[in-house]
Amino acid sequence: MSTGIKNLVRTLDSVDFLKMDRRTFMKALGAMGAATFLNTYQAEIVGALEFAETKLVWLHGSECTGCSESVLNAGNPDLVQALEKLNVNLVFHETICAQQGIWNDGKLVNNSELNSEILLEETYKAGKYILVVEGSIPNGPNGSGRYLVIGNKTFKDSLAEAAKNAVAIVAVGACAAYGGITSADSDVAKDTDYKGVAYSKDVKGGMLKELGIDKPVINIPGCPAHPDWILLTLGAVILGKIKVPDDLNTLLDDYGRPKVFYPPDHVVHDNCPRRGYYDRGEFDEEVGGPGCLWKLGCKAPYAHADCAIRKWNGSVSMCTQAGGPCIACVEPGFPDTSRPLYVEREDIGVAGTNIDTVAKVAVGAAAVAAGVHAVRRMGKGE
Ligand code: SF4
Ligand code: SF4
DSSP, X not given: OOHHHHHHHHHHHTSOGGGSOHHHHHHHHHHSOHHHHHHHTHHHHHHHXXXXXXXXXXXXXXXXXXXHHHHHTOOSSOHHHHHHHTTEEEXXXXXXXXOOOSEETTEEOOSTTTOHHHHHHHHHHHOOEEEEEESBEEOOSTTOOTTSEETTEEHHHXXXXXXXXXXXXXXXXXXXXXXXXXXXXXXXXXXXXXXXXXXXXXXXXXXXXXXXXXOOEEEEOOTTOOHHHHHHHHHHXXXXXXXXXXXXXXXXXXXXXXXTTSOXXXXXXXXXXXXXXXXXTXXXXXXXXXXXXXXXXXXXXXXXXXXXXXXXXXXXXXXXXXXXXXXXXXXXXXXXXGOSTTSOGGGGOTTOSOGXXXXXXXXXXHHHHHHHHHHHHHHTTX
16 A cells, blocks of 8 residues: 555544545545555445445446456455455356356256346346446447347347346446447448447447436446446445435536546646656657657547556556556547557647547647647757
C-alpha cells in the first residue's frame, strides 16, 4: 500500500466508512484499490450487506474475454476472495463456471445445477440480480442479431431476457460499453451493426434501445477495463452506495462512466511518468526509449481515466510507463477516434477525424498539448 493510500485509510479509519454519504464514499474509492477497500473494510462490509447474497450474472457477447482476464488477474484480493467478501454468488460466467450441458451420459439434464439454461431461467424469474455484460452485441444482419448465436439463441435475445429483471446492469469493457473494436469502421460494419449495451459508439441508445428496454447502465470501458474499476463499481452497487437509477445522474459522466475512475477534468497525460520529458519537449521517435511517446501516437491527452495514478498489475505499471503509447481505450469513440494508433495526432489534426466524439475538455487538453509541442518544435527550428 502506498504512503498516500495508507494515510487516507488511516484518516478514513476514524470515520464510519460505510456511513459516508455516497459522493464521499465514491471519492474515497477513487483513491484506493480494490485490495485496500475490501481488506480494510471487510467487517463493515459484511455488516452492511442488505442481502444474504447478491446474485451476479455475467454474459459474454462479441469480445476477446480480455476484461474477464483482467479481473481474473486481480491479485489481492483475487476474484474469488473479492466475491466472497462482497457475498456475491456468481451464478453464471461462461468462461469460469463449472462445466454444464444439456446432455449428460446420453440423458437430458433437467436441473439447474447442471443445465445453465434452466439455471438462468430460474435466476431471471426470481429477479434481484446484477447483470454484467462483457462484449458487444451484433444487430446484423438486418436487425436479426444472427451474427452471434449461442445455443441456438441470438445474443441479442439473451441480453433481452437477462436485462428485463436485472436490478443493475454494468457494461464492462469498451465493447459492451460502446461497441469497441468490434464496431470499428470497416467494409462490413454496416452489416454486422455491433452495438454496446446502452451506447453505439458515442451515441446514446445501444442494443437496449433497439430492444425497447429502458434501463440505466453503468459503463466501465477500457480495453480491457481495470480490475479495480470493475470490482469497486460492483462493490459500490452491492453496498447500496450507488443506487440505481437514483444516483446515476450525479455519479456518472455523459457517457455513463463513474466519474471517480474516469474523471471529466483529468486525462492520463496529467500524471504520466513520462510527463517531464513531454514538458521538456523530449519526444521519442522509436520505441524503447525513456522519452515522451507523443510522436509515437500517444493519445493520453484525450483519455479520461486514472491509469497513471491507480496504475495496473497491482499498481506496478501502466501503458506509457511500460513504453506503450496510450490508445485512449476508455473513450466512447475508441478505436476509430484513436486511429491510426501509433501516429502522432498532430499529423492528422489535433482532434482526429471525428471531433464530435471527443469530450470538449479532452480537445482542450490535446490542443494545449499539441500547441506546446508545436511551439517547442518551432523553437528548435524543426
Ligand atoms: S504524451 Fe503520452 S507519453 Fe507523453 S507525457 Fe503525455 S501521456 Fe506521457
Ligand atoms: S493508459 Fe490509455 S491505453 Fe492504457 S489502459 Fe489507460 S486509457 Fe487505456
